Amino acid sequence: MAEVVFEKVRKTFGSTVAVNDLDLTIDEGEFVSLLGPSGCGKTTTLRMLAGLEEPSGGTIRIGDRVVNSVPPAKRDIAMVFQSYALYPHMTVGKNIAYPLKKRGIREPERSERVMATARLLELETLLDRKPAQLSGGQQQRVALGRAMVREPQVFLLDEPLSNLDARLRAHMRAELIELHRRIGRTMIYVTHDQLEAMTMSTRIAVMNAGVLQQFATPADIFHRPANVFVAGFIGSPAMSLVEGELVGSGGGDGERRFRVHCGALDVALPAGLLNRSAAPGPISLGIRPEDILLGSGHHTAAVGVVERTGHESIVRLDAQGTPLIVRTPGDTPIESGETVRFSLRVERLHIFDSTTGLRLNADTKDS
């Protein structure tokens, strides 16, 4: 019904390509995040879906309907803006009632639905206030209310939490998850914050420079990043990416065996880690901070900066010129300047082709 489909959608502004041949199918009822750095085309994608930007090419469908030339009002969508975009001259009640009014829903049904929405978002006592008299969190809830009141097919949310302080943001994340669970509508959420995307989404579309990099579940994005960009973008602190060389070490049993040489690191990869297209040559080796184990092992490194957050410490290592980042429990006794031994969880290493940037691990899913 309310499946959202992008087919070869393009958007250019003059000579700049904002979105390049986007193919994306969002199932009904999904919570999908469009994630990427500033200027990656995620907001443009959302605005095209809303009808606020016209695609330069391709087709956008909502349900069975091609909406390319359908005005925003007729798309049965609601949108929450980063700036909230509350109408300053209207009270909270009138703001929430506006979409109903525009669709010709009369009193008393209009007031009933506004009240029901206000109750859901705990805004009943604020209905007569003007937006300027509300706190950021309250304005945020009014913006949500205005989107919800009409029960649209698809919700579009453009970085709705970015103007809230950290505590309120965490709270609203939980509220949004709960809201999605309760109303079960398709939600498309634009963010540059990977934490929001990881915690709320059923699937994440990672974008960079107008190109879709990977569209998969949060777990897949994290454990099986499709390319170097996704690998480096997802995860905090970021995965260490080291340039190196993949060499064959031909196991006698006919099984293909590989080693990687990356500066001081020389690691034998377990059998079956890489897929069929893997061949000796230049590669990027990706190591998540939690996949480096300090204390023992045959690698050594000098300890650089240690950032302690209490329950864990982020340690920067210098393994003979190769910079690595390690996550370690907060009680690990480690000091800047000392030399440590470490080992790698080789079964969790990520290998990417240096020229194409694509993942070479065998667990790569076709996306």
Added chain:
Amino acid sequence: MNASRARMIWSVVTWTIVLAVVFPLIWMIVTSVKPQSELFSIPPTLMPETITFEHYRRLLTDTPFLQYFRNSMILAVTTTVVVVVLGTLGAYSLVRFKYRGRETLATLVLFTYLMPSVVLVIPLYLMMAKLGLANTLASLVIAYTTFALPYALWLLRSFMSSIPVDLESAALVDGAGRMGAFVDVVLPQALPGIVSTALFTFILCWNEYLFALVLVNSDSVRPLTAGTMNMLITSFNIDWSLLMAASVMMSLPLIVIFTFLQGTLTKGFGAGAVKG
């Protein structure tokens, strides 16, 4: 001690300036209610010894003043409506729509405003005569629009550009069409700007003299400025009492309008409604 003295000096300076500015107005009112006999008495009387409204009565009954007043009112209101409607839509287009030559257009508009009106008055008269509009209120409406509209466009453009695009986008998504979003969201936001523009245009039309003098020449269409001058100031005599009474009457509408619109004029924008 020092602070209070400084404050006192400030007060004296401020009040001197205020009095200097207000004195002609007070003198105008005072003169308009003095009997003829007291007008040129020496020393002059600041407060009239006897108050008379005889001049007002004569002005309203014995002269075409009311006709002029009506003409001025029609002229100023019509021009204001035309300028505000065209200015608002034009400014919106200059701010929101992207088309070739948009910036050039805006600059050209400003250039027309920089043209001294005195060089336009004769050509404009000839054009109006050719169009058969000479000696009509319409000719003055057109003339005033030509110099009020550029200014209105620039003033409104700056107001419009301060309205966040997101507000309109929100209205569009919420179910409004382009025109609906304009009426529901843009107009209320631009209201202080629209009121200022309307006021500016109204005052401009109300006080305009040059075009009123040249473009029309019969009492039936003459506005207040040209009419009053024509009627009360001749080469031989200036009827001060009537002139002052007329001046007071001419100032009244502006005072009334200012009083009513003060709130809207000073009201700020919907600050805080859009963050970021």
